[in-house]
Amino acid sequence: MGFEIIGTGHYVPGAPVTNEALTRVMDTSDDWIYQRSGIRQRHFAGEGQAASDLALEASKRALEAARLSPKDLDYIIFTSMTPDYVFPGSGAVLGAKLGIDGVPALDVRQQCAAMIFGLQLVDGLFKSGAAKTILFVGAEAHAGFMPWDDWDVVEGKSDREVSPEARKRANDHRALAVLFGDGAGALVFRQTDRDAGLVAAKVHTDGRYAETLYVPGGGFRTRPYWKANHFDEQAHIPRMDGRELFKFAVTKLPQTARKLCEDTSTPIDKIDYFLAHQANARINNYVREQLGVPEDKMPMNIDRFGNTSAGTLPILIDEETRKGTLKKGQLNMMLALGAGIHWGCALVRW
Structure with missing residues (x-):
């Protein structure tokens, strides 16, 4: 099933x-x-x-x-x-x-x-x-x-x-x-009932890095959970350690992708498309190069939408589906890293 x-x-x-x-x-x-x-x-x-x-x-x-x-x-x-x-x-x-x-x-x-x-x-x-x-x-x-x-x-x-x-x-x-x-x-x-769906996935979380991207204000650590001075302190705006996130992404995503391929006996060159979270084109290009994936196998639309966080992969899948790029029977890999830090890869048979 x-x-x-x-x-x-x-x-x-x-x-x-x-x-x-x-x-x-x-x-x-x-x-x-x-x-x-x-x-x-x-x-x-x-x-x-x-x-x-x-x-x-x-x-x-x-x-x-x-x-x-x-x-x-x-x-x-x-x-x-x-x-x-x-x-x-x-x-x-x-x-x-x-x-x-x-x-x-x-x-x-x-x-x-x-x-x-x-x-x-x-x-x-x-x-x-x-x-x-x-x-x-x-x-x-x-x-x-x-x-x-x-x-x-x-x-x-x-x-x-x-x-x-x-x-x-x-x-x-x-x-x-x-x-x-x-x-x-x-x-x-x-x-x-056909041969489609999730082949395998590897997901990870490391909360030690939670403050590399987080919103400092408005949490239930304080009473009340939103204080009068939070807005003046710009505590509603996320804090981001961009350098640390970049290093984490370009290290962990290729590692996880290779491990997923190894555990499923899937050669990287047998994967049709790599659908990556659209956070930064430099991250995606680095990951792609580390995996030895041709440029045309990793579509991107970040130039037109920016980082839409949880929306990026569904938006990308919709665009590539309507273009006719993604088709039944393909074996595709999804890759993403998000605040938490959470990251992972998934192999999906279309």
């Missing part, structure tokens, strides 16, 4: 925000951002637009592609590090927006690595008999932690100069702010 993807969809909000647009609120440039990340533009959720709203649009498109209605779903798996609320999770909210209250919804918090962990959940739910059709969604609304208030300037609605204080605040978090974008990807999985 295995599973197959029978429908894909993605959605990104608003008009693209180019690297040039970010120069209006911080000291940066298109060349500086592109050389370090491979990003040219990204999208941001509007005021009042939540991760579940982005997920809803992506889900509608995936269900349409699968020729199903929401009522055909047995389970929802929702992955996000930017949920609508501290609690409850966004899975329940998405279910209500789809009109299928009563269908179980599970929220996964493995951030950028959510898809790899999620595949094990999908596989387990099918094998346990808990579901026959599952909606898997990755959705992010990172706009809420961007280090500027001058959205009208970023979006080109005003040409006024931002204050020196506002520019300094944005500059303080520039390395993080240029990387992230908003969007959602949705996949409809269905149980199948």
